[in-house]
Amino acid sequence: MSLSAQVAVRRGALDLAVDLEVADGEVLAVLGPNGAGKSTLLRVLAGLLPPDGGRVVVDGAEVWDDVAAEVRVPAHARHLGMVFQDHLLFPHLSVTENVAFGLRTRGVRRADARAAAGEWLERVGIAELGDRRPGRLSGGQAQRAALARALVGDPALLLLDEPLSALDARTRLTVRAELRHHLAGYAGSTVLVTHDPVDAMALADRVVVVEDGRVVQAGTPADVSRHPRTDYVARLVGLALLPGTAAGSTVRLDGGGTVAVAEESTGPVFVAVRPESVALWLSRPDGSPRNVWPARLVSATPHGSTVRCELDGEVPVLADVTATAFAELGLAPGAAVWATVKASEVAVYAR
Amino acid sequence: MTRRLAGPVLAVLLFCLAGCTAASGTDGADAAPGAAEGAPAEAGDPGLTGTLTVFAAASLTDVFTDLGQRLEEENPQLTVRFSFAGSSALATQLLQGAPADVFASADEAQMARAEDAGLVTDPEVFAENPLMLAVPPEDPAGVAPPEESGGIPGLAELIREDLTLAVCAPEVPCGAAAAEVLESAGLTDVPDTYEDDVRAVLTKVQLGEVDAGLVYLSDVHAATDTVLAYAFTEAARAVNRYPVAVVEDAANPAAARAFADLVLSDEGRTALADAGFLEP
Amino acid sequence: MSARREGAGVPVPLMVPAALGVVFLVLPVVGLLVSTPWAQLGPRLAEPGVGEALRLSVVSATLATAVSLVLGVPLAWVLARSRLRGRSVLRALVTVPLVLPPVVGGVALFLVLGRQGLVGQWLDAAFGLTIPFTTTAVVIAETFVAMPFLVISVEGALRAADARFEDAAATLGADRWTTFRRVTLPLVAPGIAAGAVLCWARALGEFGATITFAGNFPGTTQTMPLAVYLALQRDPDAAIVLSLVLLAVSLATLLLLRDRWLGRV
Numbered sequence: 001m002s003l004s005a006q007v008a009v010r011r012g013a014l015d016l017a018v019d020l021e022v023a024d025g026e027v028l029a030v031l032g033p034n035g036a037g038k039s040t041l042l043r044v045l046a047g048l049l050p051p052d053g054g055r056v057v058v059d060g061a062e063v064w065d066d067v068a069a070e071v072r073v074p075a076h077a078r079h080l081g082m083v084f085q086d087h088l089l090f091p092h093l094s095v096t097e098n099v100a101f102g103l104r105t106r107g108v109r110r111a112d113a114r115a116a117a118g119e120w121l122e123r124v125g126i127a128e129l130g131d132r133r134p135g136r137l138s139g140g141q142a143q144r145a146a147l148a149r150a151l152v153g154d155p156a157l158l159l160l161d162e163p164l165s166a167l168d169a170r171t172r173l174t175v176r177a178e179l180r181h182h183l184a185g186y187a188g189s190t191v192l193v194t195h196d197p198v199d200a201m202a203l204a205d206r207v208v209v210v211e212d213g214r215v216v217q218a219g220t221p222a223d224v225s226r227h228p229r230t231d232y233v234a235r236l237v238g239l240a241l242l243p244g245t246a247a248g249s250t251v252r253l254d255g256g257g258t259v260a261v262a263e264e265s266t267g268p269v270f271v272a273v274r275p276e277s278v279a280l281w282l283s284r285p286d287g288s289p290r291n292v293w294p295a296r297l298v299s300a301t302p303h304g305s306t307v308r309c310e311l312d313g314e315v316p317v318l319a320d321v322t323a324t325a326f327a328e329l330g331l332a333p334g335a336a337v338w339a340t341v342k343a344s345e346v347a348v349y350a351r
Numbered sequence: 352m353t354r355r356l357a358g359p360v361l362a363v364l365l366f367c368l369a370g371c372t373a374a375s376g377t378d379g380a381d382a383a384p385g386a387a388e389g390a391p392a393e394a395g396d397p398g399l400t401g402t403l404t405v406f407a408a409a410s411l412t413d414v415f416t417d418l419g420q421r422l423e424e425e426n427p428q429l430t431v432r433f434s435f436a437g438s439s440a441l442a443t444q445l446l447q448g449a450p451a452d453v454f455a456s457a458d459e460a461q462m463a464r465a466e467d468a469g470l471v472t473d474p475e476v477f478a479e480n481p482l483m484l485a486v487p488p489e490d491p492a493g494v495a496p497p498e499e500s501g502g503i504p505g506l507a508e509l510i511r512e513d514l515t516l517a518v519c520a521p522e523v524p525c526g527a528a529a530a531e532v533l534e535s536a537g538l539t540d541v542p543d544t545y546e547d548d549v550r551a552v553l554t555k556v557q558l559g560e561v562d563a564g565l566v567y568l569s570d571v572h573a574a575t576d577t578v579l580a581y582a583f584t585e586a587a588r589a590v591n592r593y594p595v596a597v598v599e600d601a602a603n604p605a606a607a608r609a610f611a612d613l614v615l616s617d618e619g620r621t622a623l624a625d626a627g628f629l630e631p
Numbered sequence: 632m633s634a635r636r637e638g639a640g641v642p643v644p645l646m647v648p649a650a651l652g653v654v655f656l657v658l659p660v661v662g663l664l665v666s667t668p669w670a671q672l673g674p675r676l677a678e679p680g681v682g683e684a685l686r687l688s689v690v691s692a693t694l695a696t697a698v699s700l701v702l703g704v705p706l707a708w709v710l711a712r713s714r715l716r717g718r719s720v721l722r723a724l725v726t727v728p729l730v731l732p733p734v735v736g737g738v739a740l741f742l743v744l745g746r747q748g749l750v751g752q753w754l755d756a757a758f759g760l761t762i763p764f765t766t767t768a769v770v771i772a773e774t775f776v777a778m779p780f781l782v783i784s785v786e787g788a789l790r791a792a793d794a795r796f797e798d799a800a801a802t803l804g805a806d807r808w809t810t811f812r813r814v815t816l817p818l819v820a821p822g823i824a825a826g827a828v829l830c831w832a833r834a835l836g837e838f839g840a841t842i843t844f845a846g847n848f849p850g851t852t853q854t855m856p857l858a859v860y861l862a863l864q865r866d867p868d869a870a871i872v873l874s875l876v877l878l879a880v881s882l883a884t885l886l887l888l889r890d891r892w893l894g895r896v
Binding site: 437439440443491515517520522523542543544545546547551555558559560561 | 747764842843846863
């Protein structure tokens, strides 16, 4: 249930040419600014838009698109599930009927389809809402129902188009954690399109950064954020996302070390530290910051007026310092430094 | 096509002219004094001025338009305006207060409505118009009587019960007449549509959408190229008589009187006869 | 509370013409009610012709609406969704009956479906079928005049509806026909209902094309508007009573449908 796609679309100002490979069980995030062509790419994969060139192949053998050979499988004949930004649950059907819709169109008997839908609603935690109309669901509930609708038929490919961006900040945290859980249990290939680096970092096994219709960088989330290849990528994916376990306002990291946070929580979490919130010192500073970590400078990459510093230590974070400060501190790879971050600058996400 | 038709239609028309005139010559005397009084204005006279509004039955469209022009030529400062419509509609409009100087109706019943309301007095009959059976040139239902038949046939001899027949609705003068002839011919169940005016009946005959229609003699007179027309005996039972009257509170009474007199004069009668109307 | 505050805020340059507009539209109806011979209402309504004309009007307008739905909804879909070339020309053609005087429409129907018409000639020769002067002709004339109203409002509803729901249905394995039936149609149902009501009301009031193409025969082709028009020639009181009946029936129907269908809009 792998996906291999070479997609070319030229449409107005957009010139998209992207190659993707997604293995079984893998989650690939396509990250990029609005207008980069991410959604167009997803529509091509879904069969909603004919590409101008390229091939889309699933499982190594099933050809969905091959422009040269004039092969094009229509959307409804592709075995996939798709979650849209604003869920697009059919307003005239109940939640259960929405989830059962794909099974019914594929010939499953009514009773069986409803049973399977009920099972999935249970899995996404909204079993009791099956009889409601989508209009009477909260944003989070609707997005859970949309996920159930996409996954109920056990599709070969799952396409997620900005699945969290229509949710308010608080709901987004919860739904993101649940989504991560469901993606872990999904055997097919997933393509996630998002402009939010936190989504990409938290949910994806690999990230592809698309800018102006071209892939500018690909790799694991950690890789991409540590070694951004362009200023744009550096700005976009600079944050360090570290897994740990929270207990009140302290998070014990899985890799050792602790991070003080402002927001209290418990259980497994990610802490996110943005490079611009990290300050570097040659000696341990006195004063207020609650997070003071010894570290070693691994690499330094200049980007514009700042230098992205990759640090190694108990708490491996990134730091952006101004070129002037970098020079004044006389930093060079291998140097021992102290990194400090205010607790209020550290974000916590449930995972 | 035209040549083939012209023969029989004209023959029928002439035939009817003779027959019908003989049947209804009694009212001719009434009109004569009016015609004498209402001689057109002499040259040198300042003549009539202003605007004259005439409400007239639709069947009078051509002949009245012509008479109106003559009056305008004799009186350069006069403008004559016409409203041609079904007589019933015109009578209703008059009753609702429509401004008119002269009313000419296609039957006496509609004139009586205006008279009863005190809108007109002393209407005078100036023409008669009997019904004719109009048939499309192709004559799809085989209405034409056999060549050798002598006198005027009865309506029942011309039409079968199963043909498609258009007549005017009983609410309008031509329909009232049609209902009367159909009843005396015992053919009340034959019509397939009751049209709101005689022109609509004629149009449907011309289009060939009906096998036959009951229309006025004056209507077929103007349409000899496009319809065949046959007279029938029952027509004499329901000859429509056309009265004309000056409206009581006419805005232009002098011009109104002059127009009514022109209609009743020998000149008017000649024009009406040319248009296929019979003398009363 | 908030509604009252907004009402008070209507600017005078809008308020005055709006009020005049209401007066202009409502006053003639008031006139009809005032001049109704209420004492004669009972006996007049009991006249056999009235019930006959009313039944014919309601039946033929309903049939015309049904035909318009069957043909008009797919047509609206083609206009709103397909990528057919020359769609704008097609739309202009479809809306011609909106601007055509109905009497001309009736003559045009003769030229096609009349005994001598392009299609009618053939129908007559092959099957012995003649359409003019039958109830079928009434339904055809009403459909010709009223269907564009349905097409226009359904097309508007389709354009306003989010086409991405159809995308979502496609990703769930629904082909275009299934999508149309199970997603598009229910989504635009309020628009279709509104269009059908408009179409029905137009068909109910149809006069020109009907009297031209279908003629006027009590029980077969004489609908209420024809009866009103002819009654007006001789007996204005009867015409007022008939108009009142027509008014009552259409108001009742509109109110009923508004509660049942259009309430959710």
